[in-house]
Amino acid sequence: MNIVISGLGIIGGSFAKALKKYTDHYIxxxxxxxxxxxDALECGAIDEIGTPDSLKKADLLILGTFPQAAVEFVxxxxxxxxxxxxxxxxxxxxxxxxxxxxxxxxxxxxxxxGCHPMAGKEKNGFSAxxxxxxxxxxxxxxxxxxxxxxxxxxxxxADKIGFGQIVYSTPxxxxxxxxxxxxLPHAIACSYVLSPVCKKHKGFSAGSYRDVxxxxxxxxxxxxxxxxxxxxxxxxxxxxxxxxxxxxKNALQTGDRDELEKLLAKSRQVKEGLGE
Amino acid sequence: MNIVISGLGIIGGSFAKALKKYTDHYIxxxxxxxxxxxDALECGAIDEIGTPDSLKKADLLILGTFPQAAVEFVxxxxxxxxxxxxxxxxxxxxxxxxxxxxxxxxxxxxxxxGCHPMAGKEKNGFSAxxxxxxxxxxxxxxxxxxxxxxxxxxxxxADKIGFGQIVYSTPxxxxxxxxxxxxLPHAIACSYVLSPVCKKHKGFSAGSYRDVxxxxxxxxxxxxxxxxxxxxxxxxxxxxxxxxxxxxKNALQTGDRDELEKLLAKSRQVKEGLGE
Numbered sequence: 444m445n446i447v448i449s450g451l452g453i454i455g456g457s458f459a460k461a462l463k464k465y466t467d468h469y470i471x472x473x474x475x476x477x478x479x480x481x482d483a484l485e486c487g488a489i490d491e492i493g494t495p496d497s498l499k500k501a502d503l504l505i506l507g508t509f510p511q512a513a514v515e516f517v518x519x520x521x522x523x524x525x526x527x528x529x530x531x532x533x534x535x536x537x538x539x540x541x542x543x544x545x546x547x548x549x550x551x552x553x554x555x556x557g558c559h560p561m562a563g564k565e566k567n568g569f570s571a572x573x574x575x576x577x578x579x580x581x582x583x584x585x586x587x588x589x590x591x592x593x594x595x596x597x598x599x600x601a602d603k604i605g606f607g608q609i610v611y612s613t614p615x616x617x618x619x620x621x622x623x624x625x626x627l628p629h630a631i632a633c634s635y636v637l638s639p640v641c642k643k644h645k646g647f648s649a650g651s652y653r654d655v656x657x658x659x660x661x662x663x664x665x666x667x668x669x670x671x672x673x674x675x676x677x678x679x680x681x682x683x684x685x686x687x688x689x690x691x692k693n694a695l696q697t698g699d700r701d702e703l704e705k706l707l708a709k710s711r712q713v714k715e716g717l718g719e
Numbered sequence: 720m721n722i723v724i725s726g727l728g729i730i731g732g733s734f735a736k737a738l739k740k741y742t743d744h745y746i747x748x749x750x751x752x753x754x755x756x757x758d759a760l761e762c763g764a765i766d767e768i769g770t771p772d773s774l775k776k777a778d779l780l781i782l783g784t785f786p787q788a789a790v791e792f793v794x795x796x797x798x799x800x801x802x803x804x805x806x807x808x809x810x811x812x813x814x815x816x817x818x819x820x821x822x823x824x825x826x827x828x829x830x831x832x833g834c835h836p837m838a839g840k841e842k843n844g845f846s847a848x849x850x851x852x853x854x855x856x857x858x859x860x861x862x863x864x865x866x867x868x869x870x871x872x873x874x875x876x877a878d879k880i881g882f883g884q885i886v887y888s889t890p891x892x893x894x895x896x897x898x899x900x901x902x903l904p905h906a907i908a909c910s911y912v913l914s915p916v917c918k919k920h921k922g923f924s925a926g927s928y929r930d931v932x933x934x935x936x937x938x939x940x941x942x943x944x945x946x947x948x949x950x951x952x953x954x955x956x957x958x959x960x961x962x963x964x965x966x967x968k969n970a971l972q973t974g975d976r977d978e979l980e981k982l983l984a985k986s987r988q989v990k991e992g993l994g995e
Contacts, residue, residue: 448994456799459742460846460924477892491838494819494971501830501893517808519915524878524914525908528738534842561924561925562925562926563925564925568886569748572969580924580925581923581924583922583923590821590867598896602928608922610922610923612923617923619916619925620831620919620920621918621923623914623916623917623920624920624923624924624925625925625927625928627911627914627931628911628928628930629927630926630933630964630967631907631911631931631964631983632931633963633967633982633983633986633987634963634966634986634987635903635904635907635960635963636986636989636990637959637963637986638899638903638960638963639811639894639954639959639987640895641850641989641993642899642989642992642993643895643896644899645993646857646884646885646886646904647837647841647857647859647888647893647896647897647900648837648857648858648896648900648901649837649838649856649857649900650838650839650933651900651901651904651905651934652899652900652901652904654930654931654933654934655902655903655904655907655908655930656933656990656995657750657930658926658927659927659986659987659989659990660987660991660995661983661986661987662741662987662989663980663987664980664982665978666983667979667980667983670967670971670979671971671974671976671979672973674971674974677971678971678972679913680916681964681967681968682968683913683914683915684910684911684914684964685961685964685965685968687844687909687910687911687913687914687959687962689909689961689971690910691906691909691910691946691957692954692957692958692961694958695946695947695950695953696950696954697819698947698950702945703943703947704939704940704943704945707909707911707937707942707943708939709909710908710909710910710912710935710937711909711935711937711939712931713912713913713917713918713935714935714936715936716918717917717918717920717921719932719936
């Protein structure tokens, strides 16, 4: 296949590296700024630095950019995308992206498959990309109106480059789950490190601090976009969390040991029930 | 030295294993139930299963039990502890423990050094103990009224069994910091996994979920005690966190992108400022 990757940040770059490591497909890179393109060409992550015209021969287009930038890229270049081409985004939000992409796909004839690789790091950019970033990770696919054949092609490719499982979902279910599994932990981490005590943590901290604060090393532009475009599910999850924190706080304040122990036991049971 | 360890759970057991691995001291184990003692003797983590009378020849007594149980053990057995013996607890709270222990030490003549090894796992018991649990971890010491010589002896031993750094503190500073670095993350993890969505997370989650939920696999009896005995600092930290979460939520609700981006950037800067 001729695969074009637009946006060689950590995700697009990791797709490029993984595809070169695990498959024989021909990879063309597109990027707003030249440095990641040159770096990618030099280290063999792409075969060629492309132009929008490269899209004309693409069998698969992977969008590695931020959600809105991905939509804008397709809006601008849809007329160059062949009808037999599959377009896959990599956005962390779907309800705001998939309907518009499906609309464009119907208008121009290509196939759109929503895709969210559940992998990342607290670092960004092509320099943080890694051929094995996806190893064992979950790849969420939003088939929407795509044919079984097209979705299966993306799934098989995901499997080949190391993903551990493929999960099929809808934009709504995806966004509801991601609000909890990904966005809420980022909101927690950012809220956590703003305690005035944080700056003095060294020597007094261990794994608990490290784990809960890790993703506070955040790309604020990307996550502002992700949070804003998944506002309702995230607000709902934040409310649930704040209520649960208040339950613990109230048990503390009233000195109700039994209630506190019961709350903590409930949490342990959830983790145990999940085999974690 | 003759070292007696009372309580062979994950912490006491790890001290036993580390002492046998990295030093030549003679280790005697005490425990309420016999199984950890037999396991420890069998795997060479202790040289002998002791009785309270073993305390009579102890140079160092390490208390691996829960905080209140540690105090009760010393109250009950103080008359057996020699005057030249150093007693070190391993509790995660200090304001409730150190003053009483210091009182007992003055009454009976032994030396008390507060100690909090900043290491642990989300599993408990002797079976989870590990000779290298403390490798690179921070060992917080609360010298209180102990002599320099006694504190230094404990510090040198901590260094020898793998701790990466020794931090000296007061009960108040310790408890204030630990509320943030350790107890708050546990309260967060427990609050987090109680979202009704949690049980369906598989396939939709990655590192963020794993990290923030890890310590929800909690020992509710131990942590109820730790939370209750550090009530005020923990409530203070919970209030700060909830306020910060509400700031993010308000920015979301009012659609204030600039404010949200500013909040997230502030968090990133804290992490970067710490070199993390």
